[in-house]
Amino acid sequence: MKEKNKKLFLLLGINIILLLINIIFISDIPLSASCATQFAEVTPAESENQIKKKIALTFDDGPHEKYTPMLLDGLKERNVSASFFLMGKNAEKYPEIVERMKEEGHVVGNHSYSHVQLNSMKEVEACKEMTKANEVIRKITGETPNYVRPPFGAWSNNLDCITNMIVVLWDVDTLVTRV
Numbered sequence: 552m553k554e555k556n557k558k559l560f561l562l563l564g565i566n567i568i569l570l571l572i573n574i575i576f577i578s579d580i581p582l583s584a585s586c587a588t589q590f591a592e593v594t595p596a597e598s599e600n601q602i603k604k605k606i607a608l609t610f611d612d613g614p615h616e617k618y619t620p621m622l623l624d625g626l627k628e629r630n631v632s633a634s635f636f637l638m639g640k641n642a643e644k645y646p647e648i649v650e651r652m653k654e655e656g657h658v659v660g661n662h663s664y665s666h667v668q669l670n671s672m673k674e675v676e677a678c679k680e681m682t683k684a685n686e687v688i689r690k691i692t693g694e695t696p697n698y699v700r701p702p703f704g705a706w707s708n709n710l711d712c713i714t715n716m717i718v719v720l721w722d723v724d725t726l727v728t729r730v
């Protein structure tokens with residue numbers, strides 16, 4: 552009996568030690584390290600896929616009196632945010648639509664004042680186009696746009712007047728894409 556008891560105590564002792572080791576491993580650094588390793592193996596691949604699958608909906612040339620409110624209704628219904636690259640002169644005509652874009656969480660960007668081809672103009676004139684559109688939008692939304700989409704994708708790196716703006720081009724154009 553004595554020998555059996557000894558064995559039982561020994562086994563019990565070993566179990567308690569193993570339990571303690573488990574608790575330490577589960578609650579302390581080793582687990583977080585192993586989790587971190589697991590995440591490190593999974594996350595980059597996942598985030599890479601996520602980046603590949605991301606799209607941005609962008610709409611140029613507006614706002615249009617009739618179609619832009621319809622578009623905004625559709626986006627709202629679907630809880631989708633988009634980016635609008637506005638012509639300054641259209642924004643001037645329909646400031647309430649521009650306000651709505653801002654209020655509903657869309658990005659409001661610059662698409663020049665009158666839809667000109669910026670890289671075929673004198674730099675000073677091109678700058679006027681861009682700064683005028685920025686000013687119109689700023690007056691309506693209270694913010695100077697951070698993004699610019701040059702009409703026709705025609706950009707010139709010499710436009711020093713707006714070097715702080717981010718140029719946004721496109722991958723798919725609905726005008727030339729037929730599904």
Ligand SMILES: [Zn+2]
Nearest residue numbers: 611612702703
């Ligand atoms: Zn355009």
